[in-house]
Amino acid sequence: MSVHVDVAPTLLDWAVGRAGWDEETAQRRFPHLAEWRAGTRRPTVKQLEKFAQATHAPFxxxxxxxxxxxxxPVPDMRTLHDAAISRPSADLLDTIYLCQLRQDWFRDYLLENSMDPVPYVGSATTMDEPAIIAQRMWDVLGISPDAGPLAPNWGSAFSLLSDRIEDSGTLVMVSGVVGSNTRRVLQPEEFRGFTLADDLAPLVFVNGADSKAAQIFTLLHEFAHVWLGGSALSDAVPGATSAPPDEQWCNAVAAEVLMPRETVRTEYIGDQSAEGLDALAQRFTVSTLVVLRRLADLRLITKELYYERYEEEKARVLALLAEAKEQKTGGGSFYNVQPRRLSRQFARAVIASAREGGTSYRDAYKLLGTKKYSTFEQLAERVGIS
Known part of the structure; x- marks a missing residue:
């Protein structure tokens, strides 16, 4: 005989809201939900377990x-505080919790190996001139944006920057899904990235569901938070005037790292057409929206023109992004994607610790998002451990 249970209607509403479902989706997924809420029908244990699994709510x-x-669990510095993001989704919360779990493990690993704190963590304040901090970042990362494009394309530029940031001591995790679950896609409309500050194991996460150009700006924006020494959840909107002071400062640093002001003044020839914006975007490996904001900040175009062109360009970029998503046939090989989701530095440390006996293979599988030894070994090969 099936066992029926009582559930408070507010708990059902909480789970539905946490999952980000609208009423139509909720009723389609669970036709008896309205009766459960009204108390005219009680779910069975099996039904409630299925409901908890579907909404990603702890049973x-x-x-x-x-x-x-x-x-x-981190300060919320997003500026788009509308109804859609007033409550953190289960996907966002689970992503932060997973990154915190991995960061805690990595910090303990570094302590066991007597590693020194990362020197630039907390080395800056919002009173520092962004151009000065940008120069220090160039030195740490070994880049020189004023000499030419960082890379031939946005994907290569992102890989270059994320690898250099990892080499400097900050973990970089990039994913468009929760863990390895490709059915739980992260929404850039909710957040673009976050920083988990730590003097020994700083971590930045970039929403991989966003465009690659946007990911580049988010990466450097979050890296700037590391220099401030504070954790943050961001939507990384260039030039957002309503953003908290820390966000505005991190935006300014990221813009200066990617588009040094004197170089922009030299490169800009007054062409505000779509082709002209695309040319500058390719030159500095940023989005055209960042280009427009930078031109406005440097007073190379008027604020009025900026607002007019920004909306036009935003619509064009969103259309191109939607078209690209439609043409995308798959998420790529697990072994190609997973090292970037995990951070190569983190993956190497977990694999090495498991092989040396410092971490059980069971715990290593959980940390790496794998389930069997063969997957573990192939991942090890992919991150350069033979």
Whole structure:
């Protein structure tokens, strides 16, 4: 005989909202949900387990008398505070929790190996001139944007920057899904990245579901948060005037790293057409939206023209991004994607620790998102450990 259970309607609403479902989706997925809410019908244990799994809600929490409070574990510095992001989604929360788990492990690993703190963490304040910090970042990363494009394309530029940031001591994790679950896609509209500050194991996460050009700006924006020494959840909107001071400063640093002001003044020839913006975007390996904002900040175009062109360009970029997503046939090989999701430095450390006996293989599989030894070994080969 099936066992039926009582669930408070507020708990059902909490789980639906946490999953980001609208009412139509909720009723389609669970036709008896309205009856459960009204109390005219009670779910069975099996039905409730299925509901918890579908909404990514902890099963045990559905038996609480009231919804649990789930505050964001990092300061929220997003500027788009509308109804769509007023409550953190299960996907966002689970991504942050997973990164915190991996960061905690990596910090302990570094302590066991007597590693020194990363010198630039907390070395800057918002009182520092962004151009000065940008120069220091160039030195740390070994790049010189004023000498020419960082790379032939945005993908190569992102790989270059993320690898250099990792080499400097900051973990870089990039993913468009929760963990390795390709059915749980992260939404750039909710967040573009976050920073988990730490003097020994700083970590930045970039939403890989965003465009590659946007990911480049987010990466450097979050890296700037590391220099400030504070954790943050960001939407990294260039030039957002309503953003908190830390966000505005990180935007300014990222813009200066990618588009040095004197170089921009030299390269800009007054062409504000789509072709002209594309040329500057390719020159500095940024998005055309960042180009427009930078031109406005340097007073090379008027604010009025900026607002007019920004909306036009935003529509064009979104259309191109939508077209690219439609043409995309797959997410790529697990072994190609997973090292970037994990951070190569982190993956190498976990694999080395497991082989040396410092970490159990069971724990290593959990940290790496793998389930069997053959996958573990192939991942090791992919990150350069023979």
């Amino acid at each position: 045990g929490q559905l038996f609480l008398p009231a919804p649990p409070k789930e505050p964001l």
